[in-house]
Amino acid sequence: xxxxxxxxxxxxxxxxxxxxxxxxxxxxxxxxxxxxxxxxxxxxxxxxxxxxxxxxxxxxxxxxxxxxxxxxxxxxxxxxxxxxxxxxxxxxxxxxxxxxxxxxxxxxxxxxxxxxxxxxxxxxxxxxxxxxxxxxxxxxxxxxxxxxxxxxxxxxxx
Ligand code: PNS
Numbered sequence: 193x194x195x196x197x198x199x200x201x202x203x204x205x206x207x208x209x210x211x212x213x214x215x216x217x218x219x220x221x222x223x224x225x226x227x228x229x230x231x232x233x234x235x236x237x238x239x240x241x242x243x244x245x246x247x248x249x250x251x252x253x254x255x256x257x258x259x260x261x262x263x264x265x266x267x268x269x270x271x272x273x274x275x276x277x278x279x280x281x282x283x284x285x286x287x288x289x290x291x292x293x294x295x296x297x298x299x300x301x302x303x304x305x306x307x308x309x310x311x312x313x314x315x316x317x318x319x320x321x322x323x324x325x326x327x328x329x330x331x332x333x334x335x336x337x338x339x340x341x342x343x344x345x346x347x348x349x350x
Pocket of ligand 1: 201202263265
């Protein structure tokens, strides 16, 4: 039984995240998507909202669970018995920081990190850009699943 962990803020989940999640779900028996609660970082959506959106847009994946965590990622990963942490890579610019985290997490826990290249059509996407476009009333329907676009509309409604 192989279990992958995909961690992130998911504020909110985008088609880029979903692409990595779906492709990972085809490679592992089970995938755990973990939404991080970081009290030092302010988010547009609460932890519960981010988790709900993720559960909604991944409901079609039978081998996937959505969970939440606070604290060190490796503590959560060890507790859940995961075989690998999976991170999406959009561009070379992501690599330096992700490599550092992967090496740190390996030093702390012995758990490997695998990088999944984002499908090119999604490589420009980020949650922060989506929030920015939505904040100013732009169309985010090609960037996030419909339930997420709806929540953004409601959140930024004047
Ligand atoms: O979607 P994000 O914000 O890029 O995800 C970053 C995340 C949640 C994967 C990273 O911040 C993380 O692992 N946070 C948990 C705290 C931790 O373990 N930090 C040390 C490893 S760098």
